[in-house]
Amino acid sequence: MSKILLTGGAGYIGTHIAVCAQAAGHECILLDNFSNSDCGVLVNLGKIIGSQPVCITGDVRDSGLVAEVIARHGINAVIHLAGLKSVEESVSNPELYFDNNVEGTRSLLAGMEMAGIFRLVFSSSATVYGEPEYLPLDEEHPIRSVNPYADSKIKVEKLLANKCEKDERWQVACLRYFNPVGSHPSGLLGDNPKALRANLMPMIARVLTGKREFLEIYGNDYDTPDGTCLRDYIHIMDLAEGHINTLNFLDENSGCTAINLGTGNGVSVLDLVRTFEQVIGGEIPLRMAPRRPGDVPACYANCDKAKALMNWEATRNLATMCESTWEWCKRIES
Ligand SMILES: NC(=O)c1ccc[n+]([C@@H]2O[C@H](COP(=O)([O-])OP(=O)(O)OC[C@H]3O[C@@H](n4cnc5c(N)ncnc54)[C@H](O)[C@@H]3O)[C@@H](O)[C@H]2O)c1
Numbered sequence: 238m239s240k241i242l243l244t245g246g247a248g249y250i251g252t253h254i255a256v257c258a259q260a261a262g263h264e265c266i267l268l269d270n271f272s273n274s275d276c277g278v279l280v281n282l283g284k285i286i287g288s289q290p291v292c293i294t295g296d297v298r299d300s301g302l303v304a305e306v307i308a309r310h311g312i313n314a315v316i317h318l319a320g321l322k323s324v325e326e327s328v329s330n331p332e333l334y335f336d337n338n339v340e341g342t343r344s345l346l347a348g349m350e351m352a353g354i355f356r357l358v359f360s361s362s363a364t365v366y367g368e369p370e371y372l373p374l375d376e377e378h379p380i381r382s383v384n385p386y387a388d389s390k391i392k393v394e395k396l397l398a399n400k401c402e403k404d405e406r407w408q409v410a411c412l413r414y415f416n417p418v419g420s421h422p423s424g425l426l427g428d429n430p431k432a433l434r435a436n437l438m439p440m441i442a443r444v445l446t447g448k449r450e451f452l453e454i455y456g457n458d459y460d461t462p463d464g465t466c467l468r469d470y471i472h473i474m475d476l477a478e479g480h481i482n483t484l485n486f487l488d489e490n491s492g493c494t495a496i497n498l499g500t501g502n503g504v505s506v507l508d509l510v511r512t513f514e515q516v517i518g519g520e521i522p523l524r525m526a527p528r529r530p531g532d533v534p535a536c537y538a539n540c541d542k543a544k545a546l547m548n549w550e551a552t553r554n555l556a557t558m559c560e561s562t563w564e565w566c567k568r569i570e571s
Pocket of ligand 1 (some may be wrong): 244249250271272274317318319321341361363417
């Protein structure tokens with residue numbers, strides 16, 4: 238059994254990891270500054286795991302606090318999710334993204350070193366690949382910064398690789414998430430409805446909950462089967478379970494390993510919308526809009542490494558992703 242510190246644990250991905258970790262027999266302590274989450278989520282998390290989760294209000298940029306929490310709770314692994322994730326916000330405020338995401342990780346590492354633990358799973362992103370040179374994207378694909386958010390992930394990955402090169406005690410995995418969507422099947426947890434994000438699923442959720450009249454599809458003239466962009470949507474529960482496999486992998490492996498977490502399927506915007514319509518038994522009002530700058534036509538993962546190294550692969554399909562999102566949408570509206 239591991240005692241895991243989940244930084245950013247009150248967020249979308251962290252709460253789902255807390256559920257999967259408990260199911261696998263691990264104990265989680267959450268650390269969050271609630272800059273993009275609400276402490277109310279802890280009540281719902283408690284309903285699923287059967288007890289109130291331990292959550293410390295604090296910032297990863299406080300290395301003394303990190304060291305103290307690790308020592309006090311006997312933590313032996315950290316899953317580092319605390320970070321800001323809006324591409325748009327990162328363009329308007331790059332310093333904030335550098336400070337919170339890069340300097341935040343530097344402080345976290347200092348806190349871990351003070352406390353004498355060296356096992357870390359980092360939430361990276363497929364955005365580090367930039368515009369794909371080939372598909373599906375494997376972990377050997379070149380890394381390219383396309384915006385300050387991507388830049389912050391690349392800088393952290395480099396920081397972690399350097400740490401591991403200099404000190405063989407470090408056991409680090411950089412998980413490159415593709416497009417996490419969906420919710421816990423109870424509908425009690427899900428993506429933060431307060432955070433305005435330009436991603437497709439949050440946009441659909443806004444239409445379904447009446448906060449937007451219609452869904453805009455940015456570009457239907459791409460060189461793809463139906464002209465809309467292809468993305469690799471992965472169910473949040475599959476993604477969360479991947480972290481448990483990663484911890485098992487790190488038990489026996491040191492150094493810094495980058496691993497994709499996706500499904501390997503390129504799903505078009507229209508495929509996703511049509512599947513959603515089947516699930517809700519109704520139509521989602523659509524409008525075609527011009528392409529958005531920066532959107533690549535297609536982006537999907539090669540997930541062979543995750544399967545080979547840690548025997549993990551995604552198992553949930555698109556309909557399950559839509560159903561669970563729908564459960565979450567109904568709950569936040571009620
Ligand atoms: N959701 C996605 O689509 C996606 C895709 C790729 C990578 N990621 C990465 O995964 C991680 C988690 O994403 P999420 O979707 O759960 O986001 P989220 O915003 O729901 O959760 C992040 C949590 O971190 C907290 N936080 C932020 N800065 C902090 C700090 N300095 N100290 C303490 N807490 C802090 C926030 O309050 C929030 O609760 C992020 O690092 C994100 O960049 C997310």
